[in-house]
Amino acid sequence: MFANQKMDTWSEPYWEHVIRNIGPVTFEEQETIRTSRVAVLGVGGLGGPLAENLVRAGCQNLVICDFDVFDESNLNRQICTTEDIGKRKIDVVESFLHKIDPEVSIRKFFKITQQNINSVLEDVKVVALTLDDPATSIFIAREARKRKIPMIESWAVPFLFTWWFTPDSVDYEMCYGLDTQRFDFFELSNIKKEINLLTYQALLPKVFRMPGVREKYDREPGAFEEMMSGNIGARSFAPFVRITADFLSVDVIFSGILNVKPKNLAPNLKGFDYMRMEVREAVLSNSKN
Secondary structure (H helix, E strand, O other): OOHHHOOOOOOHHHHHHHHHHEOOEOHHHHHHHHHOOEEEEOOOOOHHHHHHHHHHOOOOEEEEEOOOEOOHHHOOOOOOOHHHOOOEHHHHHHHHHHHHOOOOEEEEEOOOOOOOHHHHHOOOOEEEEOOOOHHHHHHHHHHHHHOOOOEEEOOOOOOEOOEEEOOOOOOHHHHOOOOOOOOOHHHHHHOOOOOOOOHHHHOHHHHOOOOOHHHHHOOOOOHHHHHHOOOOOOOOOHHHHHHHHHHHHHHHHHHHHOOOOOOOEOOEEEEEEOOOOEEEEEEOOOOOO
16 A cells, blocks of 8 residues: 555655655655755754754755864764764765765755855755854844744753744744844854853853753762853763754654644743653743843
């Protein structure tokens, strides 16, 4: 029965690739997944596994962007090996994705600028924001909102959640309480130190107001304060990162591409504390503290 329903647009390798998807998704939904273009902006700990999951799920149209190169600190969670140290993340991830599906179409960008943003977002159905650069994140959020492209974000913390930025949600800057609306992208990028637009100052204080998250980073006493002061890098534990990327993948597909799952709109914070086995809910107000 299933063999007779194979889409004419599917090659034999693609059909063999996705045949076990049918059931959780319909044939028509699989075709929608195949043809929808998703922008994964940042292909590190969250974005790399997200891009992998999308290609394994049969998405054949991706945009990826990342300005970074792999180093040893990425080995604990990102799509890289010791052979990839020093290589550009987008090149390594692109090669890896083509080994999963040689037919996948990938547009890649080393960085996002005012000059290339139209090319980055052209024909994009969903934006997945997986960066930790506030200035670039603000710019992407503004441009996605202007084009009415739904944008999803999560963080690799031990609290399973996503939230969406759409015309029906608060905007990105309001969600994080950022007093940045008067600055353009050039200004944001050049004066971010002066306006406290660094990740530890602008985004993480909000993120770590999630219920019960802070205590999980301080199992080694003092680690949380050292991280928030910028004295040590952000703590990233592979299982926390990968489970978030998997959940993010589910929402990109079922809430973003297929629109069969309700979107959790920012600033509402509803998720699962899997260390305590509890559903938790909070609202991050748009205050600046």
